[in-house]
Amino acid sequence: MLDEFIARSIAFFKTYPLIGVLAILVFALYTWLKPKKALKLVLFILVLVAAIYALGYLKDPLDAGMKQKDEMIYKSKRELGE
Numbered sequence: 001m002l003d004e005f006i007a008r009s010i011a012f013f014k015t016y017p018l019i020g021v022l023a024i025l026v027f028a029l030y031t032w033l034k035p036k037k038a039l040k041l042v043l044f045i046l047v048l049v050a051a052i053y054a055l056g057y058l059k060d061p062l063d064a065g066m067k068q069k070d071e072m073i074y075k076s077k078r079e080l081g082e
Helices: 002-015 017-033 035-080
Strands: none
Touching: 002 017, 017 035
């Protein structure tokens, strides 16, 4: 999940390098003018990325549990004749 996002981001910035350069310049200017706020923004983004990464790992077990639950419901309904 994160690998695909990084690959798509790199492909986007290779296709549109001007947008990447402008984004870096804006972030550099923001960091220079307001370093404390920039640090908070970077930390927030890192926490957000870590949370999304963790949810990516939890997705597979949750999907497997939901599939098993659906199978058991179907099996119970079939046995009860509903």
